[in-house]
Amino acid sequence: MKLNIALLAGDGIGPEVIDQAVKVSDAIAQKFGHEITWKPALTGAAAIDAVGEPYPDATHEVCKNADAVLFGAIGHPKYDNDPSAPVRPEQGLLKMRKALGLFANVRPTFTFPSLLDKSPLKRERIEGTDLVFLRELTGGIYFGEKGRRDNGDTAFDNCVYTRAEVQRLAKKGFELAMTRSKKLCCVDKANVLETSRLWRETVQAMEKDYPEVEVSYEFVDAVAMRLVQWPNSYDVLITENLFGDILTDEASVISGSMGLMPSASMGAEVSLFEPIHGSYPQATGLNIANPMATVLSAAMMFENFGLMEEGKAMRDAVNKALEAGIVTEDLADGGKAYGTKEVGDWLAANI
Amino acid sequence: MKLNIALLAGDGIGPEVIDQAVKVSDAIAQKFGHEITWKPALTGAAAIDAVGEPYPDATHEVCKNADAVLFGAIGHPKYDNDPSAPVRPEQGLLKMRKALGLFANVRPTFTFPSLLDKSPLKRERIEGTDLVFLRELTGGIYFGEKGRRDNGDTAFDNCVYTRAEVQRLAKKGFELAMTRSKKLCCVDKANVLETSRLWRETVQAMEKDYPEVEVSYEFVDAVAMRLVQWPNSYDVLITENLFGDILTDEASVISGSMGLMPSASMGAEVSLFEPIHGSYPQATGLNIANPMATVLSAAMMFENFGLMEEGKAMRDAVNKALEAGIVTEDLADGGKAYGTKEVGDWLAANI
Ligand SMILES: CC(C)[C@H](C(=O)O)[C@@H](O)C(=O)O
Ligand SMILES: CC(C)[C@H](C(=O)O)[C@@H](O)C(=O)O
Numbered sequence: 001m002k003l004n005i006a007l008l009a010g011d012g013i014g015p016e017v018i019d020q021a022v023k024v025s026d027a028i029a030q031k032f033g034h035e036i037t038w039k040p041a042l043t044g045a046a047a048i049d050a051v052g053e054p055y056p057d058a059t060h061e062v063c064k065n066a067d068a069v070l071f072g073a074i075g076h077p078k079y080d081n082d083p084s085a086p087v088r089p090e091q092g093l094l095k096m097r098k099a100l101g102l103f104a105n106v107r108p109t110f111t112f113p114s115l116l117d118k119s120p121l122k123r124e125r126i127e128g129t130d131l132v133f134l135r136e137l138t139g140g141i142y143f144g145e146k147g148r149r150d151n152g153d154t155a156f157d158n159c160v161y162t163r164a165e166v167q168r169l170a171k172k173g174f175e176l177a178m179t180r181s182k183k184l185c186c187v188d189k190a191n192v193l194e195t196s197r198l199w200r201e202t203v204q205a206m207e208k209d210y211p212e213v214e215v216s217y218e219f220v221d222a223v224a225m226r227l228v229q230w231p232n233s234y235d236v237l238i239t240e241n242l243f244g245d246i247l248t249d250e251a252s253v254i255s256g257s258m259g260l261m262p263s264a265s266m267g268a269e270v271s272l273f274e275p276i277h278g279s280y281p282q283a284t285g286l287n288i289a290n291p292m293a294t295v296l297s298a299a300m301m302f303e304n305f306g307l308m309e310e311g312k313a314m315r316d317a318v319n320k321a322l323e324a325g326i327v328t329e330d331l332a333d334g335g336k337a338y339g340t341k342e343v344g345d346w347l348a349a350n351i
Numbered sequence: 352m353k354l355n356i357a358l359l360a361g362d363g364i365g366p367e368v369i370d371q372a373v374k375v376s377d378a379i380a381q382k383f384g385h386e387i388t389w390k391p392a393l394t395g396a397a398a399i400d401a402v403g404e405p406y407p408d409a410t411h412e413v414c415k416n417a418d419a420v421l422f423g424a425i426g427h428p429k430y431d432n433d434p435s436a437p438v439r440p441e442q443g444l445l446k447m448r449k450a451l452g453l454f455a456n457v458r459p460t461f462t463f464p465s466l467l468d469k470s471p472l473k474r475e476r477i478e479g480t481d482l483v484f485l486r487e488l489t490g491g492i493y494f495g496e497k498g499r500r501d502n503g504d505t506a507f508d509n510c511v512y513t514r515a516e517v518q519r520l521a522k523k524g525f526e527l528a529m530t531r532s533k534k535l536c537c538v539d540k541a542n543v544l545e546t547s548r549l550w551r552e553t554v555q556a557m558e559k560d561y562p563e564v565e566v567s568y569e570f571v572d573a574v575a576m577r578l579v580q581w582p583n584s585y586d587v588l589i590t591e592n593l594f595g596d597i598l599t600d601e602a603s604v605i606s607g608s609m610g611l612m613p614s615a616s617m618g619a620e621v622s623l624f625e626p627i628h629g630s631y632p633q634a635t636g637l638n639i640a641n642p643m644a645t646v647l648s649a650a651m652m653f654e655n656f657g658l659m660e661e662g663k664a665m666r667d668a669v670n671k672a673l674e675a676g677i678v679t680e681d682l683a684d685g686g687k688a689y690g691t692k693e694v695g696d697w698l699a700a701n702i
Contacts, residue, residue: 084552090542120476120580141492141510146545153514155549159492163504189593191441194497198506201435224601228579229471242540246597250575 001034001305006066008059010044011089012279013289013340014072020291020344021070021298024317027351028302028310039066043096044074044089044279054092060099063270068301069100071274072294077281097137102265102272103165104172105135106300107248109231111255114322115331119256121228126254131234132176133251135244136161136169137265140195142241161195161240166202172266173238174210180235184215187223187239187247199240220247227251252276259290259330260318262297264304271304273297287339290328292318295347317350352385352656357417359410361395362440363630364640364691365423371642371695372421372649375668378702379653379661390417394447395425395440395630405443411450414621419652420451422625423645428632448488453616453623454516455523456486457651458599460582462606465673466682470607472579477605482585483527484602486595487512487520488616491546493592512546512591517553523617524589525561531586535566538574538590538598550591571598578602603627610641610681611669613648615655622655624648638690641679643669646698668701 007022009015022038029036041059048054054074063069074089082088096102110130116123144158170186177184186203188196200217207215218226220243226233227247231254239247252258258277265272275293283289295314303311321327326346329337338346358373360366373389380387392410399405405425414420425440433439447453461481467474495509521537528535537554539547551568558566569577571594577584578598582605590598603609609628616623626644634640646665654662672678677697680688689697 084541084548088542094543120472122471122473125471142543144507148545148549150513152549155512155545156495157510157544157546159508159510161506162501189596190435191439192445192493193508194499194506195508197435198499198503221596221600224575224597225604228601228604243597245540245572246575246594249572250579250601253576253579 001307003034003036003068003305004066005036005038006063006069007038007040008043008063008069008071009040010072010074010279011046011076012073012281012284014044014074014279016285016287016340017275017289017291017294018070018072020340020347021294023344023348024295024314024351025298027348028313031313031351032307032310043092045076045079047092048087048089052087054087054089055095055099060096063096063100066270068270068304069272070298070301071272073275073277073279075279075281094142097265098143100270100272101138101267103136103138104169104266105137105244105248106264106266107133107135107251107261107276109133109251109254109261112257112260112322115255115257117256118331119254121231121254125229126231129232129254131231131251132180132236133244133248134169134173134176134236134238135248136165136240137244139165140241159193159195159242161198163198163202166199167206170203170206170238173236174206174213177213177236178210182213183235184213185223185234185237186215186217187220187237187243188217189220189243190217191219195240203238223247224250227254248276257331258293259328260292260296262293262300264297264300273301287341288329288337289340290330291340291344292321313351317347320350321346352658354385354387354419354656355417356387356389357414357420358389358391359394359414359420359422360391361423361425361630362397362427363424363632363635365395365425365630367636367638367691368626368640368642368645369421369423371691371698372645374695374699375646375665375702376649378699379664382664382702383658383661394443396427396430398443399438399440403438405438405440406446406450411447414447414451417621419621419655420623421649421652422623424626424628424630426630426632445493448616449494451621451623452489452618454487454489455520455617456488456595456599457615457617458484458486458602458612458627460484460602460605460612463608463611463673466606466608468607469682470605472582472605476580477582480583480605482582482602483531483587484595484599485520485524485527485587485589486599487516487591490516491592510544510546510593512549514549514553517550518557521554521557521589524587525557525564528564528587529561533564534586535564536574536585536588537566537568538571538588538594539568540571540594541568542570546591554589574598575601578605599627608682609644610679611643611647613644613651615648615651624652638692639680639688640691641681642691642695643672664702668698671701672697
């Protein structure tokens with residue numbers, strides 16, 4: 001296969017972890033006979049510094065014409081404490097999601113047997129946890145009308161959803177559930193919100209098309225509790241943008257290995273793959289960041305092209321590295337810590 | 352002191368736990384020379400069944416004219432799976448909050464040394480946790496305009512906040528922080544929402560009036576993570592209605608003893624006190640529900656009247672019962688389980 005991949009390294013540790021994912025992906029390409037062309041483009045604070053915009057048109061062109069986007073991380077401390085600054089890296093992120101139509105954010109949370117003890121949760125609560133959130137990513141209160149009235153003394157944010165938006169996301173949820181244990185949980189706040197009632201009635205109407213899938217409906221507050229109590233009682237969860245933002249971050253803590261968690265954002269045309277961790281500015285350039293989440297994101301990318309063996313080869317390499325203790329300091333637990341680059345080299349060599 | 356207390360027992364186990372709180376409060380009144388008049392009134396599914404409405408006018412009259420409201424729990428399974436039913440118990444709850452102006456929901460989360468092992472979190476993560484959420488309760492997306500367009504295919508919920516609403520809640524937060532460790536965390540999503548930016552700028556402007564309070568600003572998704580990772584790094588947290596709904600429920604899991612967690616909802620005139628647990632319909636009438644959260648809610652009520660010793664006497668009785676193993680089955684851990692009524696009797700006898 002010939003693959004054109006847009007490469008958005010971004011800020012902080014982004015470039016370092018992206019480098020490793022590229023290296024491991026190239027090893028895959030070589031082994032399985034694919035040809036990858038990487039197309040680097042600017043984003044985040046790096047793009048603001050260079051051209052004054054976090055998601056420049058030139059970057060959008062590169063992404064739109066690519067077969068997929070591999071993304072590092074964005075965010076820089078100089079923008080952190082000023083959410084009202086005129087230009088911010090996050091705006092680029094939201095613009096990119098909308099412009100590329102990345103409507104479904106896929107966030108798996110799973111445990112690695114060798115890392116169970118790193119979780120803040122007790123082992124018996126998390127053993128066997130393997131769940132996936134599908135978060136709607138281009139609608140809801142993120143993109144509704146927002147503004148001020150009364151000389152700035154009243155602020156508003158409108159949350160809007162259409163039936164078509166819900167159907168599109170829910171369809172992905174049902175399909176994913178069919179490939180797993182056929183359990184789907186729709187997370188909403190239908191006892192209070194009209195948008196949630198639209199979500200619920202839309203998903204209810206789709207149930208008949210997937211008779212094998214067992215669907216449950218839970219309120220977002222109840223899920224925020226049960227995720228910590230019994231994460232392994234969930235499988236596929238679908239939810240709207242803001243609930244998804246909160247719950248996927250909560251869920252990411254469960255495994256105790258955030259440095260290992262990948263994600264995908266699926267669009268109709270192009271999809272994007274990125275580690276869930278941030279730009280970790282303090283670690284920039286220190287060669288200590290864990291590249292595994294980015295490598296596993298690249299594995300999701302291969303699988304999304306239908307290249308299942310390729311994805312599996314990458315996952316296997318990561319598992320082998322974990323077992324062999326070829327890990328960065330976040331996972332070293334007092335043992336030897338390898339550098340970002342060294343872990344990347346080892347993974348590439350073990351493809 | 353002469354106290355007029357509206358008594359809204361509600362549904363499920365509500366009446367049973369309320370009975371125990373009344374019993375223990377009466378023991379306090381006798382010991383400290385107060386006179387409590389209890390004014391029972393209907394609410395929840397019980398009120399729908401009786402008069403067709405979850406928060407009848409007659410109940411509102413009783414609450415409005417009381418010095419405080421002691422509340423049990425509402426909710427009945429027959430309404431659970433139908434959020435679009437024309438009359439639902441939750442509507443009564445929202446109507447009551449608005450009508451009584453209960454703008455600040457106070458939700459403490461603390462650990463009991465003897466119960467640390469019941470938490471899903473590891474002991475070393477939660478030891479010493481003692482935090483309080485102040486959740487705004489009468490504004491935001493709960494009460495903004497909501498509805499449908501396009502023949503029902505588009506739904507919307509408007510989230511609105513005024514500066515005055517934020518100030519009122521934040522003032523309580525700063526005041527509470529002054530009585531504790533002087534740490535205040537404002538939880539928002541100011542990188543995306545205009546209402547959050549209003550929250551943040553309003554709280555920032557108030558900082559100068561409380562120079563001793565150290566204020567931090569965190570995004571709701573980050574708090575959802577850190578609450579599970581390091582709950583004991585928080586003290587007082589203030590937030591808007593929907594974020595508060597999700598985060599307070601998440602936080603309630605930390606202590607491992609939800610059956611012990613009280614809450615208060617403060618208004619300008621009257622305030623309401625209630626356990627955070629629900630109506631637990633399966634346990635109705637079985638004399639197995641834990642009455643301690645309701646007793647501790649009554650303790651918060653006494654303290655809110657400035658009766659600190661009375662509140663302390665109730666807390667001490669609960670601690671003594673926990674140490675002596677006079678507990679309901681949720682805390683019995685294979686040991687002897689006492690009934691709801693028996694625990695209430697013991698607490699009253701130990702005032
Ligand atoms: C940075 C922010 C705008 C973003 C979001 O809220 O979607 C982030 O939290 C995420 O989840 O990707
Ligand atoms: C029942 C529901 C409307 C309510 C809320 O969302 O406020 C509940 O979850 C709560 O937190 O008291």
